[in-house]
Amino acid sequence: MFFPISNxxxxxxYLAVVGFIIGILGGxxxxxxxxxxxxxxxxxxxxxxxxxxxxxAHIVGKSIVAARQHRALGNVDLKLGLIMALxxxxxxxxxxxxxxxxxRTGNVNTVVSFVAIxxxxxxxVFMLWESQKTLRLGKKASARKHPMAKAADLxxxxxxxxxxxxxxxxxxxxPMISLPTSGIREISLWTILVVAxxxxxxxxxxxxxxxxxxxxxxxxxxxIPTHLxxxxxxFEVVISASYGTITHAxxxxxxxxxxxxxxxxxxxxAQIGVVATQYFAGPKIRLAFVxxxxxxxxxxxxxxxxGHKL
Amino acid sequence: xxxxTAKSLRAFAVELVIYSxxxxxxxxxxxxxxxEWLYRLETQHRYLYAAVAILLVAGQAVVLDAVATLxxxxxxxxxx
Numbered sequence: 001m002f003f004p005i006s007n008x009x010x011x012x013x014y015l016a017v018v019g020f021i022i023g024i025l026g027g028x029x030x031x032x033x034x035x036x037x038x039x040x041x042x043x044x045x046x047x048x049x050x051x052x053x054x055x056x057a058h059i060v061g062k063s064i065v066a067a068r069q070h071r072a073l074g075n076v077d078l079k080l081g082l083i084m085a086l087x088x089x090x091x092x093x094x095x096x097x098x099x100x101x102x103x104r105t106g107n108v109n110t111v112v113s114f115v116a117i118x119x120x121x122x123x124x125v126f127m128l129w130e131s132q133k134t135l136r137l138g139k140k141a142s143a144r145k146h147p148m149a150k151a152a153d154l155x156x157x158x159x160x161x162x163x164x165x166x167x168x169x170x171x172x173x174x175p176m177i178s179l180p181t182s183g184i185r186e187i188s189l190w191t192i193l194v195v196a197x198x199x200x201x202x203x204x205x206x207x208x209x210x211x212x213x214x215x216x217x218x219x220x221x222x223x224i225p226t227h228l229x230x231x232x233x234x235f236e237v238v239i240s241a242s243y244g245t246i247t248h249a250x251x252x253x254x255x256x257x258x259x260x261x262x263x264x265x266x267x268x269x270a271q272i273g274v275v276a277t278q279y280f281a282g283p284k285i286r287l288a289f290v291x292x293x294x295x296x297x298x299x300x301x302x303x304x305x306x307g308h309k310l
Numbered sequence: 311x312x313x314x315t316a317k318s319l320r321a322f323a324v325e326l327v328i329y330s331x332x333x334x335x336x337x338x339x340x341x342x343x344x345x346e347w348l349y350r351l352e353t354q355h356r357y358l359y360a361a362v363a364i365l366l367v368a369g370q371a372v373v374l375d376a377v378a379t380l381x382x383x384x385x386x387x388x389x390x
Contacts, residue, residue, distance in 0.1 A: 001341075004349040012337055057363055061371035068375070242364055249360035252352070256363040257345060260370055264333045267374040268326065271382070 006050040006255035014044070015258060019058065019265030026059075026266065027066045027273020029215065029230065029289050034059065034207045035120050035296030037262070042303045046258070048112045049103055052207035053253030054262075056244040061259070062266040063241060067234040069274040075231025077181040080224070081239075083189065084232075087196025088203065088214075088240035095204020096247045113304040116206055120293035120300070123212055130220070131287035165223040182224045182232075195221050196236075203244055211237060212293055325381050332377065 001012050018040045022033025034055045041051040070076055102108040173188040199214035211233050218229040248254050344366075351359040 004345065005352050012341075016333065057367050060364065061367040064368060064371040065375045242368075245364050245367070246360045249352075249363050250356050252356065254352075254360075254363055256348060256352075256359075256366060257341060259363075259367055260340065261337065263367060263370060264336065264374065267371070267378050268329060271378060 003255055003257050005257060006046050006054070008044060008046050008050075008255075008258075010044045010046070010258065012261045015261040016265035019062075019262035020269040021265075022262075023062055023066075023266030023269020023271075024273040024276075025269075025292060026062050026211075026234070027069065027270040028276050029211070029273075029292075033062075034203075034210070035116075035212050035293045036299075038116070038207045039296045039299030039303070041258070042113075043299055046255075048109045049099055049253045050255055050258075052099060052112070052205075053245070053248030053251075054255045054258050055207040056203070056241050056248055057254050057256055057259035058262040058266065059237060059241045060245055061263040062270055063234050063237040065267055066270040066274055067231070067238055069271070070231030070234055073231070073274070075227050076235045077179060077224070077228055077232045078235070080179050080182060080192070080222075081232045081235040083177075083192050084196035084199075084214075084236045085239040087193035088200035088210075088236060089243045091197040091200020091202075092204035092240055092244045093200075093247060094197075095201045095206075096244065096251065096253075098205050099248075099253070100251055110304070112206065113300050116300045117297050117304075119202065119206065119213070120297035123216065124290050124293045124297075127216060128287070128290045131290070135287065165220060168221055169223055179224075182222075182228050184223060187222065192222060200240055203240055204247075210240075325378070328381060329378060 002009050018037060022036050025033045025036065037055045037058065038048075038051045041054065042048065046054070067076065099108060099112070102111050168191060169184065169187050171188055171191065173190050175189045176186045177189050177192075178185055179187065195214070195217045199210045199217065201210075202213050203210035214236070215229055215233045218224040218233060219226055224232065245254060249256070348359070348362070351362060
């Protein structure tokens with residue numbers, strides 16, 4: 001099928017299936033799935049600037065569905081989500097401007113591909129190290145626990161990165177705020193805004209909601225429990241991806257027809273993903289996340305070095 | 311327990327089939343009706359295109375989610 005806006009031929013079933021897969025990922029991990037969607041569009045010969053903008057548009061729809069479901073499960077910290085939206089919008093605009101600059105120099109596909117590979121690999125390696133360390137620590141602790149206490153641990157969250165998180169939370173850069181829903185007594189507003197800005201920058205530059213960087217940052221840097229980080233990230237993605245879609249559409253980087261087709265598959269996938277979060281503990285969710293950015297990196301490496309599309 | 315899982319899976323499979331049919335019809339209706347208009351909008355009125363794009367995707371999200379939820383609820387009640 002021909003999509004005139006991005007001047008590309010793509011099978012709509014392929015788009016719906018990609019949407020379905022990233023819908024499951026979004027519901028389960030609280031990420032937009034751009035590390036799959038962007039490379040999947042590139043694989044079909046869509047230019048990176050269209051892949052980035054279109055992915056953002058599709059993510060708006062998907063995140064609305066998943067965030068509503070997480071809100072119903074009590075997994076959204078509204079105060080944190082709204083504060084982060086401010087930082088993310090600033091970052092998303094900076095990322096979109098970088099894409100524009102690369103478009104003008106004609107290097108957009110090469111530069112974004114290399115950055116994507118480095119980012120995806122780094123995230124996978126870090127999350128593999130952290131979640132395995134946390135699970136090992138958890139096993140030692142649970143060997144000494146009563147069986148009833150073990151059942152209650154399913155939603156309880158631990159992280160091997162805990163000491164660093166506590167150090168960040170102790171930094172007194174005013175204004176300090178509290179996040180009762182997330183169980184944080186005091187944290188600097190600037191820490192939250194910096195985390196959000198970095199997430200936004202990746203969102204505007206690599207596409208998607210940048211949940212692959214924001215969700216781990218919320219857990220490891222801000223110290224938000226994983227279940228709340230997943231839900232709050234999705235809520236925040238609705239706002240930031242909407243802004244990203246508008247700014248990219250104005251710059252001529254959005255094929256909304258592709259986004260609409262992808263989203264039809266994502267609706268069903270998101271429902272499955274949200275329900276699945278109820279059956280896994282935080283470190284296990286993070287460990288399951290590890291292969292996903294690697295798949296995205298593999299696709300980008302394939303398209304970069306062979307120059308082929310499927 | 312196993313019976314419940316089987317029923318849920320069957321309901322989900324039926325939901326998927328019905329949903330796929332609805333979505334296929336939707337594909338052809340929307341893409342054929344809006345395709346040309348959106349293309350012209352994108353090339354001639356970028357700001358309007360941006361507004362329409364965000365409204366379309368948000369609207370589709372709400373409507374499809376409602377359809378999927380209703381369908382799933384209806385089928386689960388039927389199979390119970």
